[in-house]
Amino acid sequence: RHEIKLLLAVGAGVTEGEFVNRAFAMNALTGQSMSAEATATVRLVPDPTFDCTDVTGKVFDDANRNGYQDDDEAGLHGVRLVTARGLAATTDTYGRYHITCATVPNEDRGSNFILKLDDRSLPSGYRTSTRPVQIQRATRGKALRMNFGASIHRVVGLDIADAVFEPDSVEIRAQWLPRVSMLLEELQKGPAVLRLSYVADVESERLVEQRLDLLKKQIMSEWQELNCCYELVVEPEIFWRLGGPPERRKGGSK
Structure with missing residues (x-):
């Protein structure tokens, strides 16, 4: 029985990771293995000073x-x-x-x-x-x-509901349009976060989301035209009076 020891050196081009070295003796004439396979695992880790x-x-x-x-x-x-x-x-x-x-x-x-x-x-x-x-x-x-x-930051809240919009529409009723201008005047008094709270009842979930999205875009558009002093952040949120949109409540009752 003969024992052969191999000493391997890690080259400079090797990157971090885990490498498995394998070695076995092979008959040069027949190409057949003459020994069991020996393995050695080398783990290269980053140097805290030079690599990290x-x-x-x-x-x-x-x-x-x-x-x-x-x-x-x-x-x-x-x-x-x-x-x-x-x-x-x-x-x-x-x-x-x-x-x-x-x-x-x-x-x-x-x-x-x-x-x-x-x-x-x-x-x-x-x-x-x-x-x-x-x-x-x-x-x-x-x-x-x-x-x-x-x-x-100040938090300026605006509560809205179905009555603010035309029936089954995303269009804001005429009597509510001046409120947007009043809101912008309040926001100009100092940096604030605008919280849009929609209190929903029997409207469809899709309609509520469309209304909120349209109102947010309208406010942001008018705010940019004012070229005011800070970046306005709008946080929309939805509250359902009966715990959820009507289509979900119907699905849960089946």
Whole structure:
């Protein structure tokens, strides 16, 4: 019985991953195997210093909503941030976070890195004042910094129902049109989130959705014409008096 040991060296061009090396003795004349197959698994992992990209940053109270942290603006504690790979981080008392080895960029050309702020983890009444999803180009061995701003917004509510529209139509009744102008005047007084609440009864679900969509588009169109001072966010919602649209209630009673 003879024992042969093979020593393999990992080349510089090998990327991260798990590789299985196989070896066996073969008769050069007959081409037949002369031994059992031996295997060895090699796992190459990124080097934390030279291959990984760490991501750091802050989530701050953007009181003046300019998208930058000024000297008098504190960090927000307990806000959750999530990467596209599912890695998560939570800000500390000062609003800081740090994700170690958040990604391993492509060695030749780098990679895009995506980080999302979970707005559900913001303090009550806060909305993001910067983009909730940020994308930056990552390069191996270099850290990224991503800051997120959030601030308390006014919430302006508009309750609507079937009586606001013509019967079985998406057209708003004439007597309600001046209310849209009054709404826009209120929104111009300061940054706010507009919440459109439709209280539905016996209308079809499709009609309710069409009405909300049309009203939202009309408000956004007139808001853009005003060329006002901030980006308006509209949050539509539907409440059913009887628990759901009529077509669903009929289906559930069969």
